Amino acid sequence: MVITIYYASITATSTLESRQSSIINCLASLKIHYELIDLSTGQGLLDEMRQKVGDPKAMAPQIFNGDQYCGDFEAFDKAVEEKKIKEFLKLETCQNQSQKD
Incomplete structure (x- = not known):
């Protein structure tokens, strides 16, 4: 499985930018492969993420x-x-x- 992070490359706050960087830096330091999905690149991506999370305000x-x-x-x-x-x-x-398979 691949770790996927929904993030926003265009951020309104430094807090959001810091949180996203913290996740990315932590995964990189642990050598955990991840994929980024930039919510800023597609109209339906935010809705997709919210649907997957199960929270319309996520x-x-x-x-x-x-x-x-x-x-x-x-x-x-x-x-x-x-x-x-x-x-x-x-x-x-x-x-x-x-291991079971």
Whole structure:
């Protein structure tokens, strides 16, 4: 599975930019492959992301592992603090399933 981050390359606040950078830098430092989907590049991408999240008001960044929703920045940040980033990203589950197959 690929970690997917819905983000906005055009940000209105420095907080949003900082949060997105924090996620990207953390994943890069852990050598976790990820894909970025820029909400600024397509009209329907925001609606797509909100539908997947299940919240019509959800804002970037939002993180997925394949089709599985992992969470938003606050959940990501908490997982980092608790040293549970692999669990948050559902990487442990994917590895266990691969070993069973």
